[in-house]
Amino acid sequence: MDTWTFGWTLALIGMGGTMLVLWILSLLILLIKKLFPYRPEEPAAKKG
Amino acid sequence: MATSVLAPMVGKILKVEKKAGERVEEDDVVVVMEAMKMEIPVVAPTGGTIKVIKVSPGQAVEAEQELAVIE
């Protein structure tokens, strides 16, 4: 593979891929937060 | 009309710069907080006279806790 095909491929897929993976992670975080919402009584429950 | 000076985030009070009865202009520093190991000046949202200071140095504060009241 010549240098510039290599460079541009890695740069474009790299930037797109990083953005994509982190976007998926943000959706996953939102999903977990939906499934396990914060409940204010939690600290009290921990003591018991 | 009374205006509250609220803590912008969780942290600790480092210094109280103004006393009750003192005049302040908008954007004057009223209290200096510490959060994430950095000093954060909390300013007066409006001009007026400090009616009461509700915190003292060393005290831990929650976000949106009332630090002082300006009239």
Added chain:
Amino acid sequence: MESALFSGLQGLFLGIANLSLGQVIMILVGSALLYLGIKKGYEPLLLVPIGFGAILVNIPLAEMMEKDGFLRFFYDTGVLTEVFPLLIFIGIGAMTDFQPLLENPKIILLGAAGQFGIFLTLLLALAVGFDKLDAVAVAIIGACDGPTAIYVSSKFAPHLLGAISVAAYSYMSLVPLIQPPIMRLLTTDRERKIVMGLVRQPVSKTTKILFPIVVTIFASILAPKGAPLIGTVMLGNLMKESGVVDRLKSASENEIANIVTLLLGLCIGATMEADRFLRAQTLLILGLGFVAISLDTAVGVLFGKLMCFLTGGKINPLIGAAGISAFPMSARVVQVEGQKYNKKNYLLMHAMSANAGGQIGSVIAAAVMLSVLQGMGIIGG
């Protein structure tokens, strides 16, 4: 007898006789690093062992980096095998609180934008004539994350390790000087004054525990070559958040991290042998590293502007600068800069979200890069 005395005495002068100009210069460079660490307090935990390592390796005839040399031993077992940076990652995971990010997950995208400098610098490094894998290693300085840079460069370009780690760590400590002018240049006065309110979205303990597990599984499957990086950071974080293995957590962030920092620092210093380090290439690497971190900041801020536009002006673009992974320096920079333009603006917690996103972002960016390289057949799999 007389001749024996003479040759014995000669042994004491062999060192001086073999001292080259390059070695003298590198001993001075090592001393300068020690000065910066001890007297100026710049990253002393790193600069003291690095500086001393650089002095040791340039002592003529001591052969500490030759086969069976004492520095060679640590270098071969810890750096060439990539074990040292990974152990450091466990400690970083154990020290990082991802709560600000979990409260506001869409901010994680700024942590992706803050890594674009890596890929743009890759193109620049290729343009100035670096080999493919050398260019990858130089570009990774843009991750603004010491262990990531060391991990990638020890894999692909161990001969550049010294220059790359010195660049990575020195620019990280210069973040408060590098970022503000770029932030000012790319934003309007109105944008800088945007007030971002409080984030009030408490996060449950279950979420905090599930986060490292889910990230490890999903991100590693998407970018398998980065699994060691992602896995170690997240293991550390899981130990912290689970709260059931305090002994292991505290060992990771204290004893293990301390021992590894010492040995890793010595090894980095040990790669600074005169004939390897004193080249024009080293200056080029330092220059490209600076460009990489500036580009990270620029793209982060520009992406912040995009998010500002898309949210109808709710996001202050300045927090984009915290999308790099220099934690928590760049979040502090954002707080200070934001308050310069609007005294009633407290951006710290928002910047912390972006900064935690940058922590993950740099690891993911490296992981994606490794996996793409594997896909292209450049590295083995």
